[in-house]
Amino acid sequence: MSGSSKPKPDCEAxxxxxxxxxxxxxxxxxxxSVEDHLRSCETCRAxxxxxxxxxxxxxxxxxxxxxxxxPVPWAAASHRSRRDWWRPMLVGAAAALIxxxxxxxxxxxxxxxxxxxxxxxxxxxxxxPPAVTELRxxxxxxxxxxxxxxxxxxRMGVLLDALEADLVxxxxxxxxxxxxxxxxxxxxxxxxxxxFAVVVEALSRQQExxxxxxxxxxxxxxxxxVSVDAQLAETPLGLHGKEKS
Amino acid sequence: xxxxxxxxxxxxxxxxxxxxxxxTARWQRKAYALAYRLTQDEEAAAxxxxxxxxxxxERLDGLNSRAAFxxxxxxxxxNLCRDRHRSSSVWERxxxxxxDMRRSSGTAGSxxxxxxxxxxxxxxxxxxxxxxxxxxxxxxxxxxxMSFKFTEIAEILGTxxxxxxxxxxxxxxxxxxxxxxxxx
Numbered sequence: 222m223s224g225s226s227k228p229k230p231d232c233e234a235x236x237x238x239x240x241x242x243x244x245x246x247x248x249x250x251x252x253x254s255v256e257d258h259l260r261s262c263e264t265c266r267a268x269x270x271x272x273x274x275x276x277x278x279x280x281x282x283x284x285x286x287x288x289x290x291x292p293v294p295w296a297a298a299s300h301r302s303r304r305d306w307w308r309p310m311l312v313g314a315a316a317a318l319i320x321x322x323x324x325x326x327x328x329x330x331x332x333x334x335x336x337x338x339x340x341x342x343x344x345x346x347x348x349x350p351p352a353v354t355e356l357r358x359x360x361x362x363x364x365x366x367x368x369x370x371x372x373x374x375x376r377m378g379v380l381l382d383a384l385e386a387d388l389v390x391x392x393x394x395x396x397x398x399x400x401x402x403x404x405x406x407x408x409x410x411x412x413x414x415x416x417f418a419v420v421v422e423a424l425s426r427q428q429e430x431x432x433x434x435x436x437x438x439x440x441x442x443x444x445x446x447v448s449v450d451a452q453l454a455e456t457p458l459g460l461h462g463k464e465k466s
Numbered sequence: 467x468x469x470x471x472x473x474x475x476x477x478x479x480x481x482x483x484x485x486x487x488x489x490t491a492r493w494q495r496k497a498y499a500l501a502y503r504l505t506q507d508e509e510a511a512a513x514x515x516x517x518x519x520x521x522x523x524e525r526l527d528g529l530n531s532r533a534a535f536x537x538x539x540x541x542x543x544x545n546l547c548r549d550r551h552r553s554s555s556v557w558e559r560x561x562x563x564x565x566d567m568r569r570s571s572g573t574a575g576s577x578x579x580x581x582x583x584x585x586x587x588x589x590x591x592x593x594x595x596x597x598x599x600x601x602x603x604x605x606x607x608x609x610x611x612m613s614f615k616f617t618e619i620a621e622i623l624g625t626x627x628x629x630x631x632x633x634x635x636x637x638x639x640x641x642x643x644x645x646x647x648x649x650x
Contacts, residue, residue, distance in 0.1 A: 240634040244609060246616055272635075275642045279610050282591035 231258060235265050243272055471535040478526060486526075490519050493536055496612070497543050503607040504547040506596050514546045521546075537621045544604055544622065551600055587648055594644035598637055605630055606637040 235258045241247045242255055259266050469477075469488070477485035497518055501511035522529075522539050529538055595603060604623065608614040609630075616634070620627040 236635060237628065237631055240609070240631050240638065241616060244616070271642050272638045275638045275645065276610065278587070278591055278645050278648060279595070279606075279641065281585065281587045282595065283588070 503611050518542045540622045590648050602633045602637040605633040
């Protein structure tokens, strides 16, 4: 900047408009006014020239945008047929059985009443879909009921190992769970389940593989067991007696 | 026929997640590009984009019916970038830079990246942009690299247009100082 001429009173206003002029975002009136000022103000002209040179330098940092766009799950899904498009979400629903407590962002609690396990999602966590409140998973997916029963067994100190084995098996047998979820969603068209599945699938991709998910799930199931125990302790279901026998 | 953002949002609100998939496909590139320019970290940008769409999905009911989805989404992206900037330690930033360097030195996926950024000038510009104050950097990136208009930037950032223009002018001045000895 030369600094050779003293800025005129409206120099500040003109300089504030220089970026708009450079990016061609001034009204015609403003352009005339600014250009009129520039003709008589060497300092502002120098500023404009310097801005232009800086912008040319900025152009030197380009980057290949097309190289950096791994698709997010929804986008990938949108290019499939309707049936295929469903699949990743249903996969997500099944994966939820294994992964949802490992995500660390979806609060989970369980309630077993009237022969039905109800999983409640959300403790106000930021990733909790607002539309999803309760998913009666056990109603749809027998495997979940089995786990619930094993959980009760574990409380009685009988089948803790079996519970863990079941969970491991769930991890190994994701295909079967997916098909169960597929069937459940097809039958019920549960909108909440679908919306939940989308979120879970996206989140589950942030996890590092099924093995880790299963391990975490085991840990979380133990915590969940305590929650179920508390519910069972308060609600006489008859389930204890059956399992004992 | 392509549905508008507003129509896709309405369908999503009624449980049609496929509509949200279309919205995502429509805006994901720009969301990623914005996050990348602001963070200068590919992995962080991918995470931020993912998180931004999740957050948008969860909070869709809170979107004012007259507000533009894109501006709302980009505001989420900018806020996530700010959060990351605030929370990341110096070590994380250094290690992120090292990771980028390592990646660009060998892997096939970044060949173009190497070609684009191998020049010293490009590197200097990238560093200069990265060293701008966050509020100024956001404006410079959105105007110069993302081609948002000043009015759009004002809407995304929730600030007056005049403030956006002032920040842009400040950004150009600061960049000029940082790049004083670099030939254009």
